[in-house]
Amino acid sequence: MVNQDNTLHFSFGPVQDFVAQARKTRDLWAGSYLLSWLAGNAMKVVLASGGKIVSPDVEEDGLMKLIHDPIQKENYPDAVRIGSLPNRFTAKIPAHIQAGDVAHKAAQAIHGQWKLLGDAVRNYLNGKGKGVIIDDNTWNRQMNSFWEVQWVIGEDGNLLNQRKNMRCHLPESEPGEKCTMCGERKEISQAKLEPLRISEIRKWWKKNVYPETISDLREEDRLCAVCLTKRLFPIVSQDVLGWKASKYFPSTGFMAALDWMEILIEKARENEQLRKTANDFIRTASENLRDIATEYHTYLPFLEKKVEASGLQPVITTFDGGLFHPFVLREKSDLDFKFKGSPEKIRAALAQVHKGLAESGSQKTTATPFYALLLMDGDGMGAILSRNPEEHTEISQALSAFTQKVPAIVSAHHGWLIYAGGDDVFALLPLNKAIDCALACKTAYEEAFRCHASFLDPAICTISAAIQYAHMKTPLGPLVKDAHLLLDKVAKDAAGRNALACRVWKRGGPILTWFQPWDRIVDNTGGNILDATRRAFQNDSEEPDQFSSRFFYKLRDIFEFINTGNFSNSEILDLLSVEYLATREHQWGDLSKEEIWKKAVSRLELITKLCGTQQCTFSADGALLVRFLSQKEV
Numbered sequence: 001m002v003n004q005d006n007t008l009h010f011s012f013g014p015v016q017d018f019v020a021q022a023r024k025t026r027d028l029w030a031g032s033y034l035l036s037w038l039a040g041n042a043m044k045v046v047l048a049s050g051g052k053i054v055s056p057d058v059e060e061d062g063l064m065k066l067i068h069d070p071i072q073k074e075n076y077p078d079a080v081r082i083g084s085l086p087n088r089f090t091a092k093i094p095a096h097i098q099a100g101d102v103a104h105k106a107a108q109a110i111h112g113q114w115k116l117l118g119d120a121v122r123n124y125l126n127g128k129g130k131g132v133i134i135d136d137n138t139w140n141r142q143m144n145s146f147w148e149v150q151w152v153i154g155e156d157g158n159l160l161n162q163r164k165n166m167r168c169h170l171p172e173s174e175p176g177e178k179c180t181m182c183g184e185r186k187e188i189s190q191a192k193l194e195p196l197r198i199s200e201i202r203k204w205w206k207k208n209v210y211p212e213t214i215s216d217l218r219e220e221d222r223l224c225a226v227c228l229t230k231r232l233f234p235i236v237s238q239d240v241l242g243w244k245a246s247k248y249f250p251s252t253g254f255m256a257a258l259d260w261m262e263i264l265i266e267k268a269r270e271n272e273q274l275r276k277t278a279n280d281f282i283r284t285a286s287e288n289l290r291d292i293a294t295e296y297h298t299y300l301p302f303l304e305k306k307v308e309a310s311g312l313q314p315v316i317t318t319f320d321g322g323l324f325h326p327f328v329l330r331e332k333s334d335l336d337f338k339f340k341g342s343p344e345k346i347r348a349a350l351a352q353v354h355k356g357l358a359e360s361g362s363q364k365t366t367a368t369p370f371y372a373l374l375l376m377d378g379d380g381m382g383a384i385l386s387r388n389p390e391e392h393t394e395i396s397q398a399l400s401a402f403t404q405k406v407p408a409i410v411s412a413h414h415g416w417l418i419y420a421g422g423d424d425v426f427a428l429l430p431l432n433k434a435i436d437c438a439l440a441c442k443t444a445y446e447e448a449f450r451c452h453a454s455f456l457d458p459a460i461c462t463i464s465a466a467i468q469y470a471h472m473k474t475p476l477g478p479l480v481k482d483a484h485l486l487l488d489k490v491a492k493d494a495a496g497r498n499a500l501a502c503r504v505w506k507r508g509g510p511i512l513t514w515f516q517p518w519d520r521i522v523d524n525t526g527g528n529i530l531d532a533t534r535r536a537f538q539n540d541s542e543e544p545d546q547f548s549s550r551f552f553y554k555l556r557d558i559f560e561f562i563n564t565g566n567f568s569n570s571e572i573l574d575l576l577s578v579e580y581l582a583t584r585e586h587q588w589g590d591l592s593k594e595e596i597w598k599k600a601v602s603r604l605e606l607i608t609k610l611c612g613t614q615q616c617t618f619s620a621d622g623a624l625l626v627r628f629l630s631q632k633e634v
Contacts, residue, residue: 006099008051009160010042011088012110012149020480021182021227023218025249025416025428028476029081030230032419032426034117036083037241038147040067041113042106046091049102055090055385056422057396060404070242078407080243084421090157090385090392099153107149113240118143120236121229125209133208134188134225142174142185142225157386177201177222181231181477185224216247250300250416250428252371252472253321253328258414258430259632260324260367261316262306264353267360269310274356282313284349285323288341302414324367325472326350368632370504372434373468374415375483376441378423379497384460391455398452398461399423405444413437423463431469431632435530438465438500442518462498462518464491469628470505479505490515496614504628512621512628520609533606533626551583552627555611555620563617569608572618576604 019031043053044067058064062079065072073080093099122134152159176186177198189204205222216232217223223231233240234247268275303317322328329347357365378399385392399422406420415429415437423445429437442463449461466487470479482503491501494515501515521528558579562572577600588596610622 005092005094006153007054007155008046008091008093008099008103008151008153009088009157010046010091010103010106010149010151011160012038012042012107012147013087014148015087016481016484017182018226018230019426020477020484021184021230022476022480023181023221025251025255025476026234026247027181027227027230028480029249029418030233033081033083033245034230034233035087036063036085036419036421037067038110038113039085039087039089040064041109043085043089043091044068045106045109046089046093046102049093049105050097051091051093051102053089053091054392055396055399056086057393057400058085060400061085066241066243073243081246082407082417083419084403086422086424088160093153103151103153107151110147110149111144114147115143117233117236117240118225118229120240121232124232124236138186138188139225142188143229146226155389157382161382179224179227180220180222181227182224185226187222188225188228189222251321252428252470252474252476253325253369255321255371255416255428255430256369256472257321257324257367258300258303258371259432260364261303262414263362263364264357265303265306265310265312267357267362268312271356271360274353274360275311277352277356278312278316281346281349281353282316282319285319285346286315288339288343288346289323290340300414300416301411321472324350325369326366327369364632368431369472370431370469370632371472372429372431373470373479373483374425374427374429374434374438374465375468375487376423376425376438376463376465377487377492378445379462379464379492380460381423384456388456391453394453394455398448401452402445402448405448406441409440409444410437413440432629434467434469435500435502435528438467439522439528441465464495464497465500466491467500467502468505469502471507473507474505482510486513502625504625512624514619514621514625516610516622520612529606529610530626530629533603533610533623534630536603536606537626538630551580552620552623554579554583555607555623559611559618559620572608573601573604576607577601580604 015035018035019028022028022031040058040063043058043064046053061084062076063082063084066076066079091102093102118139122139125134150160152162174184174186177189179185179187187201187205189201189208201222206219209217216235221231234245237243237245264274264278268278300317304314307314307317323346326347329343329350354365381399385395388395403420403422406425407417410417410420410425410427410429413429413433413436415427415433417425417427419426425441427437442465445463446458446461449456450458453461464487466483468479468483468486486501486503490513491497491499495501495517498519499515499517500521501513503510503513505511516529521530523529523532558576562575567575577597580600580603581596588599591599607623608618610626611618611620613619
């Protein structure tokens with residue numbers, strides 16, 4: 001009888017909470033990257049023990065190669081900044097090797113590397129000046145009990161899900177003032193016998209931590225051991241990982257301003273007066289601020305290439321994103337930069353740039369405060385793997401091929417990729433690039449399975465997406481947590497998978513949600529229903545690039561009336577067309593009444609397709625989303 005290899009299914013977490021507990025984009029990246037790095041160290045132990053990683057395919061993974069040999073970092077530049085390894089993997093362990101022992105060693109690798117990282121952060125703080133006295137009980141309790149590891153041995157991957165339901169990991173209770181990032185664990189200030197007052201805690205942080213981490217912590221940051229390790233990990237990365245991780249990442253304000261910056265750079269290249277006005281703004285900002293270059297080394301190469309040919313001072317690409325938004329300069333709060341002069345002078349100089357853009361013929365003169373967060377996940381991947389145990393290698397190769405294409409896709413759409421591994425994508429993008437980026441990723445996903453796993457029915461090789469259009473001041477933690485709900489509960493459950501769900505957030509919270517299956521979004525030419533609707537209704541008013549606001553906002557009431565009746569499709573189109581023409585916001589020129597009616601009906605057909613639901617009702621959120629994407633405001 002031939003001994004068969006054992007199958008090890010391995011997972012650890014928490015994942016979503018660890019990533020979502022963030023106050024800055026740097027925190028989002030750090031959480032995602034640390035998960036990948038820890039997963040890679042667990043996989044490294046399995047490989048060193050004689051096992052083989054079946055899923056994911058790590059043979060050509062750049063991060064995995066760096067974990068094996070950090071000297072190769074120059075050969076894998078993406079791996080230094082993009083997480084690509086999931087927290088869950090499947091491995092084959094030869095029969096003569098105790099699979100349980102391998103699993104224990106993999107778990108020890110996660111806990112061991114995490115401890116090394118935490119120790120490095122404490123050493124960094126202690127090495128700066130006086131030495132920081134941290135409560136050992138608090139630090140050890142939080143760091144030692146954070147990660148929960150689950151593993152099972154057996155062919156059926158569902159066994160791991162069953163194991164996860166057996167909750168053996170019970171975090172200890174957390175007394176005292178809570179961390180300002182996660183809100184769950186105690187911040188790390190030295191504890192006294194009696195509870196510390198908040199004023200004493202603030203004094204402790206100001207005296208012991210802030211002076212040594214001036215560019216890494218804001219004065220309102222009072223963090224637990226886990227969140228402090230996540231925030232400061234890039235500083236100690238060379239010693240622990242073996243390569244230097246960047247600590248510079250585009251802020252939400254910078255991502256929101258990217259479209260506007262691109263317009264400014266292109267217009268300034270053509271217009272000498274605008275170029276002078278923009279350089280005056282750059283000089284004024286530089287003279288009135290310190291620590292201005294908070295976006296220094298932000299990895300958005302398209303911007304640097306454009307500014308080189310524009311005649312603008314290149315330092316503009318390093319400015320804190322808040323500088324491009326008048327309301328930030330007005331509020332003067334929650335900034336990553338400090339004023340040493342007059343914020344009014346900067347606002348006045350920025351207003352001159354807005355005026356110069358208008359005079360140059362630009363329709364968009366001010367930066368939108370909104371950006372996009374994109375989350376994507378393959379549909380039913382666990383079920384696909386469970387039903388095809390003999391083809392794990394081919395499926396993993398398809399996922400690997402997809403992962404390798406994602407960085408270039410996100411870069412081409414001017415985005416910043418946080419994570420691309422397996423069937424998952426997590427990225428930040430400018431407002432007007434997110435849907436096109438999601439469509440390009442969808443196409444790449446389907447192509448990867450056609451090329452590497454053609455035995456699978458294409459109908460099951462699908463991927464869903466969630467896009468959060470958020471105000472730059474929306475807290476990141478709730479936004480990321482809600483993105484997962486938007487993906488799982490709306491794009492997958494409500495829309496039936498193979499779908500896109502979008503939600504718009506103002507500073508006070510979400511205001512609209514829209515979703516449709518991909519086949520209702522994409523047309524035969526590769527375009528999408530949102531762009532088609534925007535083009536059809538654009539220039540409806542006397543103002544360029546404006547929408548017929550009255551009609552779009554009346555849609556809620558119109559659809560409420562339609563949804564309570566029993567109307568045919570033609571009657572619905574007639575009703576919508578009458579209401580649309582009654583707003584009198586559009587310009588028809590010399591068209592006859594018949595031509596005007598025909599044109600109106602064709603536009604309203606797009607609206608019914610955009611706003612129709614699977615329950616044969618209508619929601620105005622689709623139309624309002626189109627208006628939002630065009631106006632770049634709510």
